[in-house]
Amino acid sequence: xxxPGISILEGKYMATMDLFxxxxxxxxxxxxxxxxxxxxxxxxxxxxxxxxxxFPPRVMCPECxxxxxxxxxxxxxxxxxDVTEEMVGVPLGFGKPPLIHALVxxxxxxxxxxxIINCNAGELKSGxxxxxxxxDVDPVPQEVGREVVEIPRVFYAFEPVK
Amino acid sequence: xxxxxxxxAGGMSKWGVRDGSQRDxxxxxxxxxxxxxxxxxxxxxxxLLVASAYTERTSYQTHLAPLVAEYAGIKPKNICARxxxxxxxxxxxxxxxxxxxxxGQADIVMVAGGEKLYTPQKWEVFYSELASVDHDWDSSQGxxxxxxxxxxxxxxxxxxxxxxxxxxxxxxxxxxxxxxxxPKAQFQNAVTMEEVMSGRMIVPPLTLYDCxxxxxxxxxxxxxxxxxxxxxxxxxxxxxxxxxQASVNNMSAxxxxxxxxxxxxxxxAQAYAKSKVxxxxxxxxxxxxxxxxxxxxxxxxxxxxxxxxxxxxxxxxQNDFGGKIPTNTDGxxxxxxxxxxxxxxxxxxxxxxxxxxxxxxxxxNATFGLTHNLSGFIAAHTVLIYGKEVR
Numbered sequence: 001x002x003x004p005g006i007s008i009l010e011g012k013y014m015a016t017m018d019l020f021x022x023x024x025x026x027x028x029x030x031x032x033x034x035x036x037x038x039x040x041x042x043x044x045x046x047x048x049x050x051x052x053x054x055f056p057p058r059v060m061c062p063e064c065x066x067x068x069x070x071x072x073x074x075x076x077x078x079x080x081x082d083v084t085e086e087m088v089g090v091p092l093g094f095g096k097p098p099l100i101h102a103l104v105x106x107x108x109x110x111x112x113x114x115x116i117i118n119c120n121a122g123e124l125k126s127g128x129x130x131x132x133x134x135x136d137v138d139p140v141p142q143e144v145g146r147e148v149v150e151i152p153r154v155f156y157a158f159e160p161v162k
Numbered sequence: 163x164x165x166x167x168x169x170x171a172g173g174m175s176k177w178g179v180r181d182g183s184q185r186d187x188x189x190x191x192x193x194x195x196x197x198x199x200x201x202x203x204x205x206x207x208x209x210l211l212v213a214s215a216y217t218e219r220t221s222y223q224t225h226l227a228p229l230v231a232e233y234a235g236i237k238p239k240n241i242c243a244r245x246x247x248x249x250x251x252x253x254x255x256x257x258x259x260x261x262x263x264x265x266g267q268a269d270i271v272m273v274a275g276g277e278k279l280y281t282p283q284k285w286e287v288f289y290s291e292l293a294s295v296d297h298d299w300d301s302s303q304g305x306x307x308x309x310x311x312x313x314x315x316x317x318x319x320x321x322x323x324x325x326x327x328x329x330x331x332x333x334x335x336x337x338x339x340x341x342x343x344x345p346k347a348q349f350q351n352a353v354t355m356e357e358v359m360s361g362r363m364i365v366p367p368l369t370l371y372d373c374x375x376x377x378x379x380x381x382x383x384x385x386x387x388x389x390x391x392x393x394x395x396x397x398x399x400x401x402x403x404x405x406x407q408a409s410v411n412n413m414s415a416x417x418x419x420x421x422x423x424x425x426x427x428x429x430x431a432q433a434y435a436k437s438k439v440x441x442x443x444x445x446x447x448x449x450x451x452x453x454x455x456x457x458x459x460x461x462x463x464x465x466x467x468x469x470x471x472x473x474x475x476x477x478x479x480q481n482d483f484g485g486k487i488p489t490n491t492d493g494x495x496x497x498x499x500x501x502x503x504x505x506x507x508x509x510x511x512x513x514x515x516x517x518x519x520x521x522x523x524x525x526x527n528a529t530f531g532l533t534h535n536l537s538g539f540i541a542a543h544t545v546l547i548y549g550k551e552v553r
Contacts, residue, residue, distance in 0.1 A: 017289070021298035030298075055415050056299045082317050084310040086365045091288045094304040101303065101310045103420075113314065113414040115303040155302060 013141045019093045020137050024151045027142075030057050032071050037134045037154050042076045045069040055110055076132035077161065078104040081111065083124045104130055104158060115157040129161040166552050167263045168391035169400045170384050171199035172511035175276070177379030177499045178348040184214070184221040184278035184380075185233055191274055191380035191504075192234040199384070202394045204234070207384065209241040209268035211259050213251035213275030213503035217244070219290045221278050230274055234382075240268035246503075248294055249452065250407075250535035250544040251275055252381065253506025257546065259385045260402045269387045270394075273510075275503030276380020287376055295539040296413045309373055311414070311539060312453035313365035319421045319455060320367070325473030327367055330454035331358040332476050334371045337451060337490045341497020343522055348377050348499030372454040377499030381507035383514070400517045403439060403530075403549045406432025409542040417540065426463040426536065426543040433532070433545040434465075438553035441465035445528040446516045447487050448509035450536045451494040457481065460534055461489070464545070488525045491516065506544065509533035513548045 015022065023034040036043040046053045047061035048068045055074075060067050085098035100116040102124060116124060117133055124130070135157070139150040173194025175187045196204050212227040223229065227242045241262055245255040252275035259271040279287060291306030305311065319325045335355055341347035353371060361369030385402065386394055406429035411417050418424050434440060441464060449460040458472035466487045467475040475481065481489040492498060492512040495505060513531035515521040529551070535544045 019292065020302050056296070056413060082314060082321075084313045084317070084365050086304075086310050086313075088362070088364045088370075089288055089306075089309060091292055091304055091306050092285050093289075099304050099310070101305070101314070103314055110415040111417075113300070113303070113305070113311065157303070 015140070018140070020153060020155050022140060023153045024140070024142060029059055033057050034154060036071065037156055040076065040132065040134060042074050042132050042156070043071050044074055046072040053109070074109050075107040077129055078106040078112070078158070080124060080126055080128045080130055081105055082126055083116070085121055100124065102130060102158065116159065117157040118159040124160055130158040131161050133157050133159040165264050165266060166388040167260045167385055167402045168388055169402065169510060169514045169548065170386045170391050170395045171195050171202050172381070172383040172507070172514050173198045174346050174381035174504065174508055174511060175379045176346055177377050177501060177504070179280055180378035182278070182378070184217065184223065184276060185229065187276045187278065187378060187380035188230045188274055189233050191276060191382040195272070195382040195384060199395050199397070201396060202384065204236055207236045207270050207272045208239050209259065209262060209271035210234070210236060210238040211241060211255040211271060211273050212244045213246070213255040213273065213507065214244060214277055215246050215248045215251050215502040216277050216279060216290060219293060220281055234272070234274065236272065241271065247542060247544070248537040249450065249500065249502050250506055250537040250542060251503040253509065253533060253535045253544045253546055254407065256383065256385070256402070256506060256510055257405045257407060257544070260405065263385055263387050269390055270384060272382060272384050273507060274380060274382040275507045277501040277503055278378050279376050279501060280378055299413050299415070300539060305414070305539070308539070309365045309368055309453070312455055313368045315420050315459070315540070316367055316453070316455040319459065319473070322421055323470035323473065325458060327359065328355070329458060329473035329477045330367070330372055331355055333451060333454040333457045334358045334496055336482050337494040337496040340491055340523060341493025344492050344498065347493045347497050348375055349493070349497050368453060374452050374495035374500045377501045379499065379501040379504055381504040381511060383507055383510050397520070398518045398550060400514045401549050401552045403547045403552055404433045404436030405546045406430060406436070407542065407544045408432070412538065412541045414539050421459065422469065423459060423463050423536070423540060423543065425541070426460065426534070429543040429545045430464050433547050437547040437549070439530050439547055439549065444487060444530050444532045444547070446491060446513065446525045447489045447532040447534070448492070448494065448512055449489055449534040451490055451496050452500065452536070454496070456536065457489065457494070461487070464532070464534065483523065483525065491521065491523050491525060506533065506535050509535075510546070510548070517548060517550050
């Protein structure tokens with residue numbers, strides 16, 4: 001990665017300006033979430049003490065404060081409540097407009113406001129089904145000893161069920 | 163002894179797409195604040211709270227408060243720190259200054275807030291906004307300071323309550339008319355209903371005119387304990403009466419309700435109870451019109467009209483001069499712009515002037531005023547109530 005005109009940044013990577021969460025175990029204890037994504041699973045943490053299922057996944061249960069948590073699978077298909085299409089102001093890294101989002105009822109677990117991909121403008125409507133879609137994002141060049149290792153990453157959006 | 167807290171001075175820099183740096187704007191705001199009250203000696207200020215959200219990102223400057231103190235020509239001895247709650251940073255700092263003075267930890271505290279948001283390459287503005295909501299779980303879906311979120315709120319409010327696009331537009335027409343008379347505001351021209359209705363689409367149903375702009379600028383107020391305030395000004399005293407700040411969720415998936423803002427109702431109830439003032443008694447309000455739909459929902463959830471009737475309420479001009487609750491009389495965010503840390507302070511300045519009786523557009527006999535900010539993914543709400551008396 002190079003930054004034209006700023007010679008001192010040549011070849012450097014700025015984690016503080018990264019779009020996506022760090023996914024290596026050195027920088028994120030929620031690494032299993034991303035490992036599960038690679039398997040097509042949408043997961044979160046459930047408290048073994050009180051049974052609360054939280055999202056985002058946690059280190060500590062926000063209901064009973066136990067740290068005895070387990071990973072569980074959540075549905076990967078949900079129902080669209082409503083759709084928005086952003087024509088102006090799409091952040092760098094999210095493609096050309098429109099950037100489509102939908103409020104999705106994930107089978108009663110939560111309503112997620114998520115990015116919709118593989119979808120044309122005007123195509124998605126209330127009541128439609130969408131499913132989890134996992135894609136690769138740019139790897140992180142991470143220093144391991146004297147070496148720089150590229151840590152692969154994935155992330156998720158949802159796409160129409162066709 | 164119960165210590166009462168007054169606002170004794172306030173001023174702001176010109177807001178807009180400005181030539182200059184963050185520290186330039188803080189000096190302009192301090193100067194305007196000092197000029198507002200020539201009887202005050204700034205050297206008496208014993209505390210400084212600075213509100214700025216993007217200082218590290220767009221000015222690459224942390225440890226901001228001592229820098230502002232140095233430039234503002236003051237030497238705080240009881241507090242000198244920065245407060246950050248994104249769009250509500252300024253009002254949060256006023257709450258903390260109030261608490262410090264009320265508790266006796268300080269006597270005279272300046273609260274200054276502002277931002278330099280425009281960078282030499284404009285893409286960076288939208289990119290930086292990805293720091294504003296839950297980075298790992300919402301920003302990574304492409305949500306920054308998100309028009310899509312408020313477009314979704316507007317769509318749901320329209321669906322549930324029959325709110326119309328014309329209702330949204332009425333908020334802009336009012337606030338831009340007010341900002342056109344405010345020389346410090348970003349927008350110096352009024353807009354017609356026809357212009358607003360045919361504006362460039364940002365995220366349907368929100369057009370360009372439904373969204374507040376990105377803004378450079380700063381603002382400052384000085385709060386003082388009543389005994390000193392009486393000696394510091396010959397203008398009517400304006401008191402901070404009560405405050406509330408609530409958060410019930412952060413990530414979008416945990417938002418309890420998109421069209422009734424639970425945290426706003428909690429923060430409002432706290433502020434009303436502590437002030438011993440009811441919504442019916444408020445004479446003037448500055449509410450967080452980051453998007454037009456926000457002002458409509460705020461009318462409802464602050465108790466100025468019934469739930470679901472916000473659209474008709476603003477359509478009838480009940481939030482305008484001569485209506486039930488004149489709102490954003492200086493132009494609001496839609497007209498003045500929104501340098502995050504500055505906004506709550508700008509609101510406080512306008513309420514101070516309304517209660518003193520020297521506002522540019524004066525609400526007759528205003529006795530009680532309210533300010534409100536929302537911040538993040540509608541994730542926190544901040545309410546302050548000011549009055550010419552305390553109860």
